[in-house]
Amino acid sequence: MANSDDGYWFAPKAFGIGATPVTWQGWALTLGFVALAVLDMTRMPNRVARIGVLVALLLLFALVAIRKTRGGWSWRWGGRG
Numbered sequence: 001m002a003n004s005d006d007g008y009w010f011a012p013k014a015f016g017i018g019a020t021p022v023t024w025q026g027w028a029l030t031l032g033f034v035a036l037a038v039l040d041m042t043r044m045p046n047r048v049a050r051i052g053v054l055v056a057l058l059l060l061f062a063l064v065a066i067r068k069t070r071g072g073w074s075w076r077w078g079g080r081g
Helices: 024-043 047-067
Strands: 010-012 019-021
Touching: 019 024, 024 047
Parallel strands: none
Antiparallel strands: 010 019
16 A cells, blocks of 8 residues: 555556545545445435535545546556656
């Protein structure tokens, strides 16, 4: 696992776009997002509200993950580049 002293919670994927949690903070954020998304989908009675809350959760999660990813998010080709 990476050291959280550098301030990054996620490491970029080797191929494609995205990131993987590498610290307990990254895992906590990811698991918290999943838990809140499941609660939203099972507890909200109105379909429009359910989708709205899910989109807001997803955007918030993505913004934090992008800011806390070492090197940011961009398309990666593995060993090339």
